Amino acid sequence: MKILTAEQIREIDLKTTTYENISSLELMKRASKAFFDWFTTRFTDKNLPVSVFSGTGNNGGDGLVVARMLQKSGYKVNVFIVEYSQHYSEDCAHNVRRAKVENIPIKKITSTGDLPSLSGFEIIIDAIFGTGLNREVTGIAREVIEKINRSGKKIISIDVPSGLSMNGKTYFAVHATETVTMQIPKLALYLPDNRNFTGEVYLINIGLNETAISDAKTAFYFITKQEIKELLKPLDKFAHKGTQGHSLLIGGSIGKMGSVCLASRAALKTGCGLVTAYVPKCGTSVLQSAFPEAMVVEDRNDTHITGIDFTIHPDAVGAGVGLSESPETQHAFYRFLQQNKSPLVIDADGLNILSKNKEWLALLPSRTILTPHPKELSRLIGVWNEDYDKIYKTREFAKKYRLIIVLKGAYTLIIDSENVYVNSSGTPALATAGSGDVLTGIITSLLAQGYEPLDAAKAGVFIHGLTANLSATKIHARSFTASDIIDNIGNAYFDIEK
Ligand SMILES: NC(=O)C1=CN([C@@H]2O[C@H](COP(=O)(O)OP(=O)(O)OC[C@H]3O[C@@H](n4cnc5c(N)ncnc54)[C@H](OP(=O)(O)O)[C@@H]3O)[C@@H](O)[C@H]2O)[C@@H](O)CC1
Ligand SMILES: Nc1ncnc2c1ncn2[C@@H]1O[C@H](COP(=O)(O)OP(=O)(O)O)[C@@H](O)[C@H]1O
Numbered sequence: 001m002k003i004l005t006a007e008q009i010r011e012i013d014l015k016t017t018t019y020e021n022i023s024s025l026e027l028m029k030r031a032s033k034a035f036f037d038w039f040t041t042r043f044t045d046k047n048l049p050v051s052v053f054s055g056t057g058n059n060g061g062d063g064l065v066v067a068r069m070l071q072k073s074g075y076k077v078n079v080f081i082v083e084y085s086q087h088y089s090e091d092c093a094h095n096v097r098r099a100k101v102e103n104i105p106i107k108k109i110t111s112t113g114d115l116p117s118l119s120g121f122e123i124i125i126d127a128i129f130g131t132g133l134n135r136e137v138t139g140i141a142r143e144v145i146e147k148i149n150r151s152g153k154k155i156i157s158i159d160v161p162s163g164l165s166m167n168g169k170t171y172f173a174v175h176a177t178e179t180v181t182m183q184i185p186k187l188a189l190y191l192p193d194n195r196n197f198t199g200e201v202y203l204i205n206i207g208l209n210e211t212a213i214s215d216a217k218t219a220f221y222f223i224t225k226q227e228i229k230e231l232l233k234p235l236d237k238f239a240h241k242g243t244q245g246h247s248l249l250i251g252g253s254i255g256k257m258g259s260v261c262l263a264s265r266a267a268l269k270t271g272c273g274l275v276t277a278y279v280p281k282c283g284t285s286v287l288q289s290a291f292p293e294a295m296v297v298e299d300r301n302d303t304h305i306t307g308i309d310f311t312i313h314p315d316a317v318g319a320g321v322g323l324s325e326s327p328e329t330q331h332a333f334y335r336f337l338q339q340n341k342s343p344l345v346i347d348a349d350g351l352n353i354l355s356k357n358k359e360w361l362a363l364l365p366s367r368t369i370l371t372p373h374p375k376e377l378s379r380l381i382g383v384w385n386e387d388y389d390k391i392y393k394t395r396e397f398a399k400k401y402r403l404i405i406v407l408k409g410a411y412t413l414i415i416d417s418e419n420v421y422v423n424s425s426g427t428p429a430l431a432t433a434g435s436g437d438v439l440t441g442i443i444t445s446l447l448a449q450g451y452e453p454l455d456a457a458k459a460g461v462f463i464h465g466l467t468a469n470l471s472a473t474k475i476h477a478r479s480f481t482a483s484d485i486i487d488n489i490g491n492a493y494f495d496i497e498k
């Protein structure tokens, strides 16, 4: 699914009205009805007092239409118009008139003295600014937003939290508890810098014209379940373990053997036919008792890897989990990179070793997948100022070395030399020890099964996240562990194929 800019969305808006021969007012009604449906399925108690804060543009117009629909269906609604400009958009002005005729309580806020008490309201609907924001929020709009943010109430933003910049760092905006955005994902909603503004983000379909959307060019995408469903290959009736791919996981050192166990088990559970773990001697019995399905190739050294010599022919290699950064291991890793021809995933200490020896990056096969968390990324590419800067620097880095970067986070980003993909699955339950090791195993397995590196990264990240979504009502987020991710990979496949 495409992530688009405010300008592109405006164009799609316009094209929708032209192609479908409807007025902009009609489109506003469609959008507001979609929000109304979302709202009324979640908040069924019509006695909860609702306040709608509307601006004077089309986002405000949406707020007014929503207020009208809510009152008509029996909700108790009050509207506050934040008059930051005397100039109302045509559709907003129309809906102010309609709301007055329908006797909805409306109050204008033009100065500090007009600021209402919020204590009587349970829910605040924020429709002050949408994607039309084009400068810093000042004056009365700022005062209203400060008051809303201090209220401690549930704040539901229509389209975007008012004040959120669509193309740069945001310093001041509504702190929404939920953002209900209209059909097209906006990059700003998924950036960690904006986590205090967006709350939980929902996408609702408002019936924008599909041709208009497909005409829009972009380098930013939101990964959806449908897309992953389409890229997963069916299981061949005549499959046998030799046709399903052989994953090799290289890693582990004394005290850190769990990481390779997790990665190896995740690889097998993701569907490759064979898994071999390459570990130091101290890891052999650990691995074989924890995970009997795996084969083990043992390093000559006891506590950490010093050789990386093997005679098997893996279809993909995942290297780096629990590896350690001792000088002998670094040297072994260098020699491995010199010889390796298999598709490759590098994580954890593998990344740290590369950060210390940046010239080795040139040895990586084209489309190697690196899976850093933000700290590991900063060791590789240096520091950044804010999220947009981080994304562009990462894309440059991916381009320079022909890599695919999986930047882990609440919304994991997959970045190659051209495009940026935002993952849509996952919950904070994944913030648990070994979660990243499991991801390495999943992606390595998909690579071994013959998926293109970009597809392996997208599907792997999506499946990994989905295990947490599917477990949300069965395992409390606080007690969800990396092993629970592995145990739910099968459920994730079921859910995707549904
Ligand atoms: N396809 C879709 O998704 C659909 C979208 N729809 C809805 O339209 C929304 C976008 O509406 P919009 O373009 O009218 O802009 P909006 O955000 O309401 O701002 C209003 C005006 O405020 C002004 N202004 C800007 N910054 C300012 C500031 N800091 N302080 C003070 N003033 C400032 C600026 O005007 P200016 O002053 O620059 O002339 C701007 O034009 C969108 O988010 C969605 O809710 C649906 O209705 C239909 C389908
Ligand atoms: N709040 C969150 N929401 C969704 N996913 C998360 C969240 N926090 C962490 N994750 C995911 O969990 C994994 C953590 O990986 P990593 O930081 O390498 O952990 P570890 O080193 O413990 O294995 C990543 O895939 C990341 O995207």
Ligand SMILES: [K+]
Pocket: 059, 126, 127, 128, 129, 130, 157, 158, 159, 160, 161, 162
């Ligand atoms: K808003």
